[in-house]
Amino acid sequence: MTSPDTPGLAALGPRLPSPVQEVVDDRFERRGVRLLLKRDDLIHPELIGNKWRKLAPNLSAAAGRTVVTFGGAWSNHLRATAAAGRLLGIPTVGVVRGDELAGRPLNPSLTRCAAAGMRLHFVDRATYRRKSEPRTLAGILRAADAEGAYVVPEGGSNAEAVRGCRALGAELRGRADVVAVACGTGGTLAGLAAGLAPGQRALGVPVLKGGFLAAETEALQREAFGARRGTWSLDDRFHGGGYARVPAELDAFAADFEDRHDLPVERLYVAKLLFGLVALAGEGAFPRGTAVAAVVTGRPFP
Numbered sequence: 261m262t263s264p265d266t267p268g269l270a271a272l273g274p275r276l277p278s279p280v281q282e283v284v285d286d287r288f289e290r291r292g293v294r295l296l297l298k299r300d301d302l303i304h305p306e307l308i309g310n311k312w313r314k315l316a317p318n319l320s321a322a323a324g325r326t327v328v329t330f331g332g333a334w335s336n337h338l339r340a341t342a343a344a345g346r347l348l349g350i351p352t353v354g355v356v357r358g359d360e361l362a363g364r365p366l367n368p369s370l371t372r373c374a375a376a377g378m379r380l381h382f383v384d385r386a387t388y389r390r391k392s393e394p395r396t397l398a399g400i401l402r403a404a405d406a407e408g409a410y411v412v413p414e415g416g417s418n419a420e421a422v423r424g425c426r427a428l429g430a431e432l433r434g435r436a437d438v439v440a441v442a443c444g445t446g447g448t449l450a451g452l453a454a455g456l457a458p459g460q461r462a463l464g465v466p467v468l469k470g471g472f473l474a475a476e477t478e479a480l481q482r483e484a485f486g487a488r489r490g491t492w493s494l495d496d497r498f499h500g501g502g503y504a505r506v507p508a509e510l511d512a513f514a515a516d517f518e519d520r521h522d523l524p525v526e527r528l529y530v531a532k533l534l535f536g537l538v539a540l541a542g543e544g545a546f547p548r549g550t551a552v553a554a555v556v557t558g559r560p561f562p
Contacts, residue, residue, distance in 0.1 A: 268348045269316055269319065269320075272304060276303060277427075278299050280297070281299055283296075283521050283523075285521070285538075288538075288552070291542075291546065291548065292548030293546045293550050294551040295554065296436055296551060297523070297553070297556050298428070298556060300557055306343040306347065307343060308557075309555075309556065310425060310428070310447075310448040310558075311337065311557075311558075313421070313448070316424055317421065317423060318416065318421060323410075325409055326406055327350055328352075328410070329412040330354070330356075330357070330391060331357070331414055331415075332504075333356060335354075335356075335369065337416050338378070339376075339561075341354065343376050345377055351379075354381070355382075355383055356370065358384075358388075359385075369561065379404075381404040381406075387400065415444050416445075416447065417447025418480075419480070422484035423451065423484050426451040426452075426454045426455035427455060428452045428455060429452045429453060429454060429456040430456075432455075432553055433457040435553060437461070437552070438546065438551075439456060439461075439462050440464075440533060440553070440554050441462070442530060442532055443477075444468065446480055447480055448555070449492060449494075450480040450481045452555070453491065453492035454481065454485060455490075456490050460490075461492060463494075464493070465494075465532055465533045465536045466495075466499055467499050468502060469502045471496050495540070498533075498536035504528055506527045506531070510531055510535055511527065513534070514527055514531035526558040529557055533554055534554060537554055
């Protein structure tokens with residue numbers, strides 16, 4: 261939830277707690293499993309889902325300073341940060357992966373960032389990979405004329421964000437046996453798991469290849485809470501080929517889910533989560549009587 265000392269955020273009228281919607285889907289029903297949707301996509305029109313939960317505590321910590329963050333050319337996180345800056349009057353700088361993009365027309369996502377007042381700074385991919393190294397980060401901030409700014413990591417996942425996402429788990433206490441979320445950097449899963457009650461478990465569905473998220477999620481929990489928290493696991497089988505990859509099978513699945521339940525399905529995260537849950541239900545991974553909640557962290561762009 262928003263911090264009481266986060267300037268202006270409460271005035272933006274977030275819908276918290278976000279609603280929980282039960283959907284009847286025969287692929288779950290015939291297995292004796294209930295499917296719930298945690299509609300974090302309805303928290304705020306521009307600061308959607310886990311972006312609100314991650315950004316709110318970081319904006320509080322920034323205390324009005326310029327916020328610098330990182331992302332690719334289609335980053336949801338960059339758009340959310342730019343929107344927050346516009347709404348709250350906080351300067352923002354987006355460090356964008358790929359200096360070859362600097363001389364090209366902006367894509368719709370970066371156009372949205374620029375229109376919200378975000379200053380874009382493009383860096384080469386080799387430098388971008390080293391952005392967490394103190395010396396490299398200092399060089400990026402100098403080049404972007406943003407020394408002294410408050411830095412939020414790519415995807416928004418840091419200790420502040422993880423503590424912010426703990427409220428997501430708290431809102432679902434007693435509502436589901438398993439709470440599943442799509443994962444990019446692990447921050448939402450780390451906080452969600454910490455907020456759930458004993459006996460509940462969190463399931464992360466990574467949208468990137470590589471199998472690195474278990475270590476990163478645990479590291480985020482240790483940074484935020486001092487130790488691993490809650491019961492959580494990851495299933496790495498449903499990334500669809502990697503980040504921003506939407507194979508035809510996944511797109512068709514998402515379109516069918518939209519038709520079944522009159523719900524717009526964001527393809528890069530939410531579709532992979534729902535696809536994975538349908539597959540797991542088909543495998544008998546959830547005992548009869550299980551209530552599974554899927555966190556809807558975003559909606560289609562634009």
